Amino acid sequence: MPSDPERSFPATGPLALQNSGRITLRRLRETLGPLVLDSVCIPRGDEVPVGQPVVQGLYEPVPPQPGGLLLLAGGAVDDGTLEAIRQAGQAGYCAVVLKARGADLAAAAAGAQEAGVALCTIPDDMPWRHFDALATAATGAVEPSADSYASVGMGDLFALANVIAYQVGGAITIEDPHGHVLAHSSLPHQEIDDIRRKAILGRLTPHRPGNSDEYQRVIRADGPVWFDIPEPDHTNRLAIAVRAGSQLLGLLWALDGAPALGEGAAAAIVEAAKVTALHLLRARTHRDPDRWRRAEVLAALLDGGVGGHTAAAQLGLATDARTVVVAFAQATPEDTPGLAGARTVDLVNLYCEAWHPQALCVAAGGTVYALLPVRADAGALARAVKFAENVCDTVRRNTGLTLHGGVSMTGDVLDHVPACRRTADRVLRALAADADSPRVAALEEVRSRVTLLELLERGSPATDLAPGPVQRIIAHDARTASTYTESLLAYLDAFGEAVPAAARLSVHENTLRYRVRRIQKLFGLDLDDPDTRLATWLQLRLHDLSTRT
Incomplete structure (x- = not known):
């Protein structure tokens, strides 16, 4: 624990996500991913600091917010957009975010270049409230005003992580049992290492040799576990499992670097684990049952166990919703490491959330299936292929696993989902049958091989014919x-x-x-x-x- 709470510390961590804008535009884009936030022009470079998001309607005065992220909600790109971009530049905003909706953004890009403000876009299908939540989480929580756990609202894991970091004395992550980063601290005087930086950016602990063994040591231990790590870019750590009775809820990890943890760190993290259990239980009560229920319904729909009419209400989709099924499987036959396999599901879930509020995924055997609502236009399949490529790239970077992605045809109603799933499975099998195949393909790209595989499955020479x-x-x-x-x-x-x-x-x-x-x-x-x-x-x-x- 710091010996002097009134001391003024320099902001040393490059990911100290404070209101002063310690996170850069580049890291914000990396954190959210290209499917969520895409750049049109960045006149001042992508290392500019990013502040808090501000949602603003067209034709309304732009409020002052130096370094802010202006979310320009409204209609078509017109003179009102250009004026808002000009005002954002004058007010010192870092970037303006809008939806292209098929419009030519050349004039808007020129205006942003002149105003000295970055211009970015988000998918037309993404609700502004959803992007606002993602951007707010990415830019971090403010440092708590007090060191008491009583100051943290129930379920506010980012604020909780900051209080724990203050009490324990080192930078904190709160993770689920699979290494998914639920929240992290952002106290400016506590430095982080490269592993922690990648975990925050990817929202998952990066896969590396010995990672699974470390997690198992923490999970099996009755109390805190110290890790003395000789690697220069990897700081020593203190960790503890978070439990409610015998139920494992997550893990706390504290960095023992700059500043070093004090003598009371172990006792402080034990108390922190008890408080964290209450917060995780509250969060699970509000979120997990709905996710699991929807995933179970999706699994039944993919198998044909329930019809589209039954599944529609529970999935939050119309019975005539147009959807595409994307199937992901490991490209090589080796067993998937448990932690890396869980990370794959988490990453697909994150990309589904960015795609559409009702998009979701479920794991079945060694395959992860994503159900993507799509618009009725010619570019739907191309966008789904791009979705799959981005997922494969992200999984490769974070886990070291190489995936294949099979994209089905478009289903016009939810009753077509089982057929779409079968098509996605066949595309996956076609990709696996050819070492020179791409990582991701839609049906039309491998139709001939899919047809041959169909013949292989269904057809065989008549049994009463002599061998030819x-x-x-x-x-x-x-x-x-x-x-x-x-x-x-x-x-x-x-x-x-x-x-x-x-x-x-x-x-x-x-x-x-x-x-x-x-x-x-x-x-x-x-x-x-x-x-x-x-x-x-x-x-x-x-x-x-x-x-x-």
Whole structure:
């Protein structure tokens, strides 16, 4: 605990999120993500400090708020917008945020450039109140006026984190059991390290070797746990599990850096854990039941267990809502680390919240499904693909996991959601079947492979037919370790052109021609017949896919 509470401390932490605007525009954009806050022009650079958000309607005088974030709610981009941008520049605002609604923003960008204020946009579908809440949380809570827990409103976790930081003497994060940062302190005299900085920006503790073991040590311990860390960019830590009886609610982490924790830090964090349990229980009472209920309904809807009419009211959607299902799965077959897997669900949830108030996700097995309400326009699928790409990028940065994302077609009503889920699953499977595939795809990009996989699932040769040439070729390769199957498929893939097929196999074209003649002779295969060529290629292709999936 600091020895002199009246001492004036310098603001040393680059993420000290005070009203003075310690967070920069760049970090605000990184924290919220490109799907939430996009920049049109930044005349003073993106390292300018950001203050608190101010919601303002068009044609209303812009109030003074140096360094503020002006949320310009209103209609179309017109002269009123240009005037508001001019006034924001005069009042010293950091940035003006508006919704483009398909308008040309060239004039607004020119006005912002002249006014010296950044111009940013948010999605047209995002309610202003939702963005205001996200921006307010990102820019942080003010330092508490007293060191008493009684000064903290129930459920105000950011203010609570500041009081705990004051009592314990080091920068604090309040996390859920999966490493999701629920709140963090922002006292200006308490420094943070790079790990803490990344956790605040990504709202998740970054995955690193030994991370899961540290969490398990804290969870199993009856009291505080000290971590002496020799790495220069990683500060020592004091941690404790937050429980209500035997129920694990979360964890508290305190940095033992600058300033160093005092002798009473362990006792102070024990008391802090008791107070935090009350706040987390209150927060869970208000938020978690609704989230879990909606997730359970979504899981049932995806499986076809409930109809669209039944699910509509519980999901807050109309029965004729247009939606897209995006499925995420790990690109490699290794087991997903528990903590990293939980982070993936948390990140998808965060992106869903940014997409639309009624968007949500649920994990089923090794797949995470996101249900995205979309507008009835030609760009809906492209935006969903961009959503999936951003999720994959963020998960990769925060957890080290590589995901594939499968985007379904658009469902016109909620009753189409199960079919959309099946389509997203097939797209995922098509991506997994080809090592050269992109990370994310919509159905049209991999339709041919999806069709082949459908044939592989549904179709098989009649059981009363004797094995044909293709089955005999495959069996011959299995017995003799020959490569007739691979050679013939490459030849047919190349439309009978020996040169590109031989290059793919890394053999001479004359060698390949000899093999093909040999195959035709040994197995009675007439490749001059178009039906035989089609049937042979299809069977070989399906066999190849079956060995990859």
